[in-house]
Amino acid sequence: MLYLHDVWVNWFEGEENAYNVPFFHEWRRQDKIELLDQIPLLYITKPLYDYIENDMHDIPKQFLEVIYQQAYMRRGMERKVLDYACIITDGTEIIAFDTIGYDIPIRKSRLIPRQEQMVYDMIKDARQENFQFDPKKYKKEYHMLSMHPQLVVGLTRREKQLKQLLMMALDQLRTTNNIEELRYWLTEWDPKLYPSIRFMDEHRVWEKLYDGVKQGWSIAHEDLCQKLIKGQPFLEKLWELEDVSNTSKRNQKISE
Structure with a gap:
């Protein structure tokens, strides 16, 4: 088995979509970055890689048996064993995961560029591992709170997070399904529609609002998001x- 040593990881917990696991250039100073003494590396098939990277389902038992207690992290003078942690690659993409003792990839992290290059170098002459996995039995599903990757293409880490927040607020709006509220927020989003909005039913208003905001990210999106979450402590x-x-990122750039 292949291993990497002294690996920096920036764990993101509970992220089923790969686009919410930021690459190194978007790591932040306040992120809780850890150093792993040792972690196994497995070169696997693309279908299995996509399954692990882009969801939170059970990892094949055969896979878990291979990596069991092969990873270690150090806290001070103590060396702690991680039951099921591993770096995986399909030859193109790379991600690390830790199940924290479960059978699903609870925590995920990208690697720093130097260690990504080490992965590519290490698998040059390696054999791709095949584990019992049938991609036909698995289909990734997307919805408002788990957006399709095409809806976040080109967005920064901050923009993705705020867009997720906007979708949470819209989901609440949709659940309430108050026609007057829906008409109000569609008018906020697209004032040009005001003359025709009063003739739309709640389904049509919602369709117009969601179709309008789901693509991309802009100042208008940010403004709508900030207004929608007002008065909701958790979202605020x-x-x-x-x-x-x-703000911290801007201040850091100014000081540099």
Whole structure:
């Protein structure tokens, strides 16, 4: 088995979509970055790689048996064993995961560029591992709270997080399904539609609103998001966390 040593990881917990596991250039100073003493590396098929990277389902038992207690992290003078942690690659993409003792990839991390290159070098002469996995029995599903990757293409880490926040607020709006509220927010989003909005039913209003905001990200998206979450403490807190991170990043650039 192949192993990497002294590996820096920046774990993101509970992220089923790969686009929410930032690459090194978007890591932040306040992220909790850890150093792993040792972690196994497996070169696997693309279908299995996509299954692990882009979802949170059970990893094949044969796979788990191979990597069992092969990874270690150090905390001070103590060396801690990780039951099921591994770096996987399909020859193109690379990601690390840790199940924290379960059978699903709870935590995921990208690698720093130097260690990504080490992975590519190490698998040049390696044999691709085949584990019992039938991709025909698995189909990735996307929805409003788990957006299709095409809807976040080109967005920064902050923009993806705020778009996720916007979708959470829209989901609440859709659940309430108050026609007057829906008409109000569609008018906020696209004032040009105002003359025709009063003739639309809730289904049509929602369709127009969602179809309008689901693509890309802009100042208009950010403005709508900030207005929608006003008065909702949990969502406001999530906004504040992203805003603080963005402010810290700007200040860091200024100081440099």
